[in-house]
Amino acid sequence: MNILHYVTQKQEISPKLKKLKASCDAAVAEGAKDDEGGGGAKSPPGLYDKDELQKRLSPAQFRITQKLGTEKPFSGKYVHQKDEGQYNCVVCGTALFTSDVKFESGSGWPAFYDVISKDRVVLKEESLGGLQRMEVKCSECRAHLGHVFDDGPKPTGFRFCVNSCSLDFKKHTTV
Numbered sequence: 001m002n003i004l005h006y007v008t009q010k011q012e013i014s015p016k017l018k019k020l021k022a023s024c025d026a027a028v029a030e031g032a033k034d035d036e037g038g039g040g041a042k043s044p045p046g047l048y049d050k051d052e053l054q055k056r057l058s059p060a061q062f063r064i065t066q067k068l069g070t071e072k073p074f075s076g077k078y079v080h081q082k083d084e085g086q087y088n089c090v091v092c093g094t095a096l097f098t099s100d101v102k103f104e105s106g107s108g109w110p111a112f113y114d115v116i117s118k119d120r121v122v123l124k125e126e127s128l129g130g131l132q133r134m135e136v137k138c139s140e141c142r143a144h145l146g147h148v149f150d151d152g153p154k155p156t157g158f159r160f161c162v163n164s165c166s167l168d169f170k171k172h173t174t175v
């Protein structure tokens with residue numbers, strides 16, 4: 001398997017991703033001002049006690065969501081998940097993605113081309129060595145979710161590359 005080009009390719013954050021970050025920031029700010037239909041009471045970000053989280057989450061979930069970890073490609077339980085449903089933040093339960101926008105990216109992580117609502121995530125520019133990426137965090141609890149790239153499919157062209165460990169899948173139940 002040739003993975004060499006993934007590590008040597010220089011990645012920079014495109015204007016398109018910066019624009020996405022700006023619209024997420026604006027949506028989060030708007031949501032904080034006037035929260036309606038957000039699925040319950042809104043709590044300030046970062047309210048979770050790390051000790052409590054360490055007990056509640058699995059070691060992998062804790063490492064990934066709290067310490068910017070990344071699960072091994074193709075190791076996550078939702079990589080090939082095709083069931084219809086909703087992907088929530090594993091830490092706080094915020095609804096983040098739906099199965100409708102999930103696609104096979106071939107990268108080894110669950111991939112989505114859109115988020116349920118832009119106020120659900122905050123993006124953060126990250127620079128590691130020569131590698132620049134846009135980190136994706138839960139807007140509610142600031143859990144690390146993964147990264148977003150601009151090589152996704154239509155209609156958005158985005159690829160939210162998210163760790164399975166950061167997500168909690170809830171299957172749709174028929175009414």
Ligand SMILES: [Zn+2]
Pocket residue numbers: 089090091092093094138139140141142143
């Ligand atoms: Zn969260």
